[in-house]
Amino acid sequence: MDYKAVVIGSSAGGLDALRALLTRINRSFSLPIVIVQHLSPLSDNYLSNYLDNLSDLRVKEVEEKERIEPGIAYIAPPNYHVLIEENRTFALTVDEKVNYARPSVDVLFESAAYVYRSSLIGIVLTGANNDGSKGLKIIKQYGGLAIVQDPKTAYVDTMPRSAMETVKVDHVLNLEEIADFLNKLRGEV
Amino acid sequence: MRDNQDIYEEIRNIEIRLLLEAIYQRYGYDFRNYSFAHLKRRIVHRLSSMGLKSVSQLQHYVLHDHDTIQQVLMDLSINVTEMFRDPSFYKKVREEVIPILKTYPYFKIWHAGCATGEEVYSMAIILKEEGLYDRAQIYATDFNQKVIKKAKEGIYSIENIKQYTTNYQKAGGKESFSNYYTAHYDSVIMDESLKNNILFADHNLVTDGIFSEVNMIICRNVLIYFERDLQDHAIKTFLDSLLPGGILCLGSKETLQFSKYYPNFNQIDAKEKIYRKKYTIPE
Numbered sequence: 106m107d108y109k110a111v112v113i114g115s116s117a118g119g120l121d122a123l124r125a126l127l128t129r130i131n132r133s134f135s136l137p138i139v140i141v142q143h144l145s146p147l148s149d150n151y152l153s154n155y156l157d158n159l160s161d162l163r164v165k166e167v168e169e170k171e172r173i174e175p176g177i178a179y180i181a182p183p184n185y186h187v188l189i190e191e192n193r194t195f196a197l198t199v200d201e202k203v204n205y206a207r208p209s210v211d212v213l214f215e216s217a218a219y220v221y222r223s224s225l226i227g228i229v230l231t232g233a234n235n236d237g238s239k240g241l242k243i244i245k246q247y248g249g250l251a252i253v254q255d256p257k258t259a260y261v262d263t264m265p266r267s268a269m270e271t272v273k274v275d276h277v278l279n280l281e282e283i284a285d286f287l288n289k290l291r292g293e294v
Numbered sequence: 295m296r297d298n299q300d301i302y303e304e305i306r307n308i309e310i311r312l313l314l315e316a317i318y319q320r321y322g323y324d325f326r327n328y329s330f331a332h333l334k335r336r337i338v339h340r341l342s343s344m345g346l347k348s349v350s351q352l353q354h355y356v357l358h359d360h361d362t363i364q365q366v367l368m369d370l371s372i373n374v375t376e377m378f379r380d381p382s383f384y385k386k387v388r389e390e391v392i393p394i395l396k397t398y399p400y401f402k403i404w405h406a407g408c409a410t411g412e413e414v415y416s417m418a419i420i421l422k423e424e425g426l427y428d429r430a431q432i433y434a435t436d437f438n439q440k441v442i443k444k445a446k447e448g449i450y451s452i453e454n455i456k457q458y459t460t461n462y463q464k465a466g467g468k469e470s471f472s473n474y475y476t477a478h479y480d481s482v483i484m485d486e487s488l489k490n491n492i493l494f495a496d497h498n499l500v501t502d503g504i505f506s507e508v509n510m511i512i513c514r515n516v517l518i519y520f521e522r523d524l525q526d527h528a529i530k531t532f533l534d535s536l537l538p539g540g541i542l543c544l545g546s547k548e549t550l551q552f553s554k555y556y557p558n559f560n561q562i563d564a565k566e567k568i569y570r571k572k573y574t575i576p577e
């Protein structure tokens with residue numbers, strides 16, 4: 106399958122999970138990765154700077170109307186939802202919270218599914234709520250690939266479990282396996 | 295590979311564009327150059343809550359049913375707001391903008407896209423605390439009449455007051471936030487003295503021109519919903535409305551940097567998106 110983008114959602118425990126995942130991704134990884142990590146609304150861009158320093162991959166915060174480039178991991182800014190436009194640019198919105206969260210994983214996943222359809226990979230990681238389940242379901246409906254962090258390896262297993270209950274997921278993997286899976290995609294693009 | 299999902303989505307996108315055209319031709323609200331991803335999200339959710347199968351079905355109701363168009367207009371205009379949203383912005387206004395306003399004997403401020411008015415009352419509180427309120431004429435506009443009405447009433451849910459109080463303090467508030475409202479069961483009413491110099495009005499940034507000549511414009515989290523060219527259209531309206539040396543404040547994630555009118559402004563604070571119109575217009 107010819108994948109064009111990866112979307113990831115994480116919440117409680119996500120900082121460590123994202124570090125473990127992103128630091129294992131090869132520099133030559135050639136798809137864009139878009140990440141929603143639940144954060145306090147008043148936090149700054151600490152997370153993207155922190156992950157950028159640790160990983161080979163370039164990590165940056167999503168900017169309004171920015172063009173989505175391959176091989177970059179984008180992090181949703183605190184207090185904004187991230188949407189993806191048909192022309193592969195980002196839109197930010199201040200719409201109501203979804204699942205008590207802004208940014209919300211569901212909002213990103215749904216919007217990405219409309220645009221990337223079957224060439225999208227959705228990944229749900231650790232978290233203490235249900236955000237991401239509905240979005241992952243939409244990704245599957247559009248023929249995309251659904252991956253969930255093995256709940257046994259998650260810091261909080263509610264979010265991955267909820268995703269597995271809602272969606273017939275394609276792969277349940279630990280973080281190292283998810284990184285290996287993504288690294289192997291290279292070349293097929 | 296083009297599978298059924300691709301074709302389905304392509305057709306749905308066509309239907310959404312037709313719906314926007316229908317809304318424009320029938321009601322004059324022009325969403326055609328808003329963020330498509332935003333519009334689509336809201337429209338798709340409207341379909342599912344009305345139990346409709348296609349955007350074309352929704353178009354029928356939008357054209358013929360009063361309640362549906364009212365509902366869709368609410369869906370597409372996002373009225374989410376707070377008192378002292380982004381406290382660091384209001385802090386910067388105190389530090390950098392208030393000293394400029396203090397040099398004027400009289401000045402006008404325009405809040406464009408003020409939603410239910412929380413932003414307007416926040417600014418009014420700052421002006422009061424800085425001893426400038428009596429010198430100010432404040433215009434607060436939005437294209438959504440329902441929210442303008444609410445803004446005028448200045449009645450808010452008590453649920454949010456705790457967070458607003460925190461925001462107020464973080465924004466450098468000098469008094470007790472409770473001085474500015476009276477609690478009444480589960481709501482609070484903003485103090486009348488904050489309302490005296492505020493004029494609430496209907497104004498559409500897409501289809502209406504200059505509202506008034508002003509010294510300061512606050513337009514936060516509105517342009518974020520516009521495509522680039524429409525953003526520039528609104529920025530041109532702001533440029534024409536601002537007196538030389540006038541202040542323009544945008545939302546934290548909005549920037550003038552990519553606008554073709556950027557050379558007409560100086561940056562006062564890059565992070566808080568505060569700009570000042572130049573006295574001489576560059577060639």
Ligand SMILES: C[S@@+](CC[C@H](N)C(=O)[O-])C[C@H]1O[C@@H](n2cnc3c(N)ncnc32)[C@H](O)[C@@H]1O
Pocket residue numbers: 199371372373374375376379406407408409410413435436437438441497498499500501513514515516545
């Ligand atoms: C998210 S709210 C922002 C409220 C406030 N400025 C803030 O930052 O908290 C966006 C507001 O812009 C208004 N709006 C959207 N399009 C508009 C237009 N074309 N003209 C005027 N107001 C518009 C909406 O009705 C809504 O109230």
